[in-house]
Every structure is written in structure tokens, then in C-alpha cells.
Amino acid sequence: MTFKALLAAACLMAAPALAQEVKIGIAAEAYPPFASPDAAGNWVGWEVEIINAVCAAGEMQCVITPVAWDGIIPSLTSGQIDAIMASMSITDERLQTIDFSDKYYNTPTVIVGAKGVEMAPTAEGLAGKIIGVQASTVHAAYVEKYFAGTAAEIKIYQTQDEANSDLAAGRIDATQADSIALDAFLATEAGTACCESKGAVADDPAILGLGVGAGVRKGDDALREKINGAIAKIIADGTYDKITATYFASSIYGG
Numbered sequence: 001m002t003f004k005a006l007l008a009a010a011c012l013m014a015a016p017a018l019a020q021e022v023k024i025g026i027a028a029e030a031y032p033p034f035a036s037p038d039a040a041g042n043w044v045g046w047e048v049e050i051i052n053a054v055c056a057a058g059e060m061q062c063v064i065t066p067v068a069w070d071g072i073i074p075s076l077t078s079g080q081i082d083a084i085m086a087s088m089s090i091t092d093e094r095l096q097t098i099d100f101s102d103k104y105y106n107t108p109t110v111i112v113g114a115k116g117v118e119m120a121p122t123a124e125g126l127a128g129k130i131i132g133v134q135a136s137t138v139h140a141a142y143v144e145k146y147f148a149g150t151a152a153e154i155k156i157y158q159t160q161d162e163a164n165s166d167l168a169a170g171r172i173d174a175t176q177a178d179s180i181a182l183d184a185f186l187a188t189e190a191g192t193a194c195c196e197s198k199g200a201v202a203d204d205p206a207i208l209g210l211g212v213g214a215g216v217r218k219g220d221d222a223l224r225e226k227i228n229g230a231i232a233k234i235i236a237d238g239t240y241d242k243i244t245a246t247y248f249a250s251s252i253y254g255g
Contacts, residue, residue, distance in 0.1 A: 021061045022223065024051055025081035028066035029159040032184045033247050034087050046247045050104060051085050053239050054214075058230035070136045070158070073097060076215060083216050083223060087178065089138045089209030099218055101227040103211030104240075106254025108200040109139065112167065112182045113174035115194060121176075121201045123150045129173040130155060132163035139176045142207045160185075168194045176201065180252060211254055 026043065030036035034047035043064055055062035067075045072088075075081050076098060090100045111121040119125050127150040133140045135156045143154055155172055157163040163175045164182075168190040175182070179200065185191040214231075216224045234240045235253075244251060 021063065022055065022083060023063050023065045023081040024055070025065050025067045025072050025075055025084045025086060026051070027069040027072065027086040029069055030161060031087060031181060033180065046243065047085060047087060049243045049246075050234075050240070053234045053243060054085075054104075054227060054230040057233040057239070058226045060226065060230075069134075073215070076217060079217075082220075083214050083227065085214045087181075087212050088215055090211055090213045091138060091209040092206060093141075094209075094215070097218070098215045099220065099224055100213035100215055101224055102231055103213050103254070104231050105252045106211030107252050108179045109142070109176060109203075109208055110179045110182055110200050111174050111176050111198040112186065112195050113198045114167070114170070115196050117173065119174060119198050121199045123147055125198070126151055126174060128152050130171075132157055132166055132172040132175045134158070134160045134163060134177065137177075138208050139178075142201065142204065143176055145204075145207060146201070164191070170194075174198065180248070 026035050026047070033045050035043055035045040038044050043066070048064065051062065051064060065081050067081060069086070072084055072086060073094070076084055084098075088094070090103060094100070111119070111126070113119050113129070119129060123146055126147050129151055130153045131143055131147055131151050132155045133143050135158055140156060143151075148154060155163075155166070157166070160175075160177050160181060163172070163177075164185045166172045167175050182197065186195060186197065214227045216227070240253070241251065
């Protein structure tokens with residue numbers, strides 16, 4: 001080999017390995033306080049910060065890639081994205097199609113309804129009510145199983161924001177979603193004026209899952225373990241709690 005070739009080879013060996021590029025799919029629909037675009041179009045929120053922290057801890061070069069929620073799993077299985085970090089619950093049904101990392105949060109599921117209207121988060125308590133839920137979510141599956149027999153109607157929306165807007169306008173009586181997402185709605189002017197929490201529904205891990213994890217393609221064990229290691233690292237070094245404290249009064253990691 002010439003001197004130049006030897007020098008080039010030595011430089012290549014000495015150079016640090018490039019970080020792995022990973023396309024992280026998030027829902028294209030706003031889901032505050034987890035992920036939503038700011039005025040400049042940049043995605044912000046608790047989950048966005050957690051994604052960035054996980055990618056840094058795992059030495060991954062991540063590209064946040066918004067995908068329509070109802071097509072996010074097909075986008076993963078077809079290779080358009082490499083992982084899903086979009087508040088997706090780990091359920092047996094989804095595990096038939098994709099794999100999941102360890103959980104990175106777990107919060108209760110609640111019913112929110114109009115102020116002053118008596119209702120409880122049960123089939124009997126919601127009898128005769130119009131209930132709105134977001135399509136292709138664990139909440140839609142739960143409502144169909146437990147409330148379809150007594151509810152006056154179940155309305156399906158493409159986004160939770162649409163359900164919230166119809167609730168505020170009086171077009172539906174109640175909605176079911178993650179407690180944190182609905183707390184954010186109740187803190188808005190419209191939410192404060194119209195609505196209140198009616199309490200948490202009875203847990204059903206088979207439908208509601210075992211917490212939120214990062215979805216990866218079946219068999220992509222290397223990426224799954226890299227994400228697992230990164231989640232464990234940010235929890236151990238305090239990064240997770242530091243990010244959480246800027247959004248919530250207490251931990252949302254769950255049991």
C-alpha cells in the first residue's frame with residue numbers, strides 16, 4: 001500500500017463510528033402535552049424530549065417522523081420508520097404484529113364529561129350517553145367492549161382533539177382517553193368551562209395494555225435492546241425525572 005493509502009486507512013480506523021440513524025415515528029396529529037407542533041412547526045412535548053433523551057443515551061441519530069396515527073403500524077412494518085414512540089400502549093393484539101421495548105410510562109384511563117351531568121366511568125353510569133373516542137386506540141376498543149351495550153351512541157374521531165371539541169360543544173356527552181391527555185384538555189379555557197373528570201375506568205390490561213413502549217418491527221431485537229438500555233439509562237441518571245418534572249407534578253412512570 002502507498003503511504004497515502006495507509007494514512008487514509010489509519011484515519012478511518014481512528015474515526016468514531018457514526019451514530020445509528022433511526023426514524024422515530026410519532027403521530028402526525030397533535031397530542032399535548034406529549035407531542036405537538038409549536039408555532040414554528042417544531043415538535044415539542046414530554047414524549048419528544050424523552051425521544052431525544054433516549055436517542056442520545058443510545059447513541060442513535062434519530063429523525064422524528066410524523067405519521068398519521070391510523071397508519072403508523074403499517075409504516076413501521078413496511079420499513080418507512082424504524083420505531084414508534086407515540087404513546088402507544090403495549091397490548092397483546094399489537095404484539096401479534098410488532099414488538100415493544102420496555103415501558104416508558106403508564107397512566108390511568110379516564111372518562112371526562114360535561115359539568116353537572118351525573119355519570120360514572122361504568123356501563124351503568126354511561127347508559128344513554130353519547131361517548132366519543134379516537135379511532136384505532138385502546139380506548140376505542142375498551143368502549144366498544146364495555147359501553148356499547150348501554151351507550152346511546154359511540155362516535156369515532158380521527159383525533160382526540162376532535163372528540164374534545166365536540167364534547168366542549170355539547171355534541172357528545174363524554175370521552176375516554178389517557179388521564180394526562182385529558183388533564184391537558186381540562187386545563188384549557190374550553191375544557192375548564194365545559195367539563196370535568198368522571199373518574200378512571202376499571203383496568204383491563206388485555207385491552208388497555210401494560211404501559212406505553214416503543215414499537216419496533218418483529219425480530220429487530222438489536223434496536224429493541226438498544227432502546228431498552230437507553231430507557232434504563234435515562235431513568236438511572238435522573239434525566240427521565242428531570243424531563244417529567246417540567247411537565248407534571250409527579251412521576252408518570254407508573255407501576
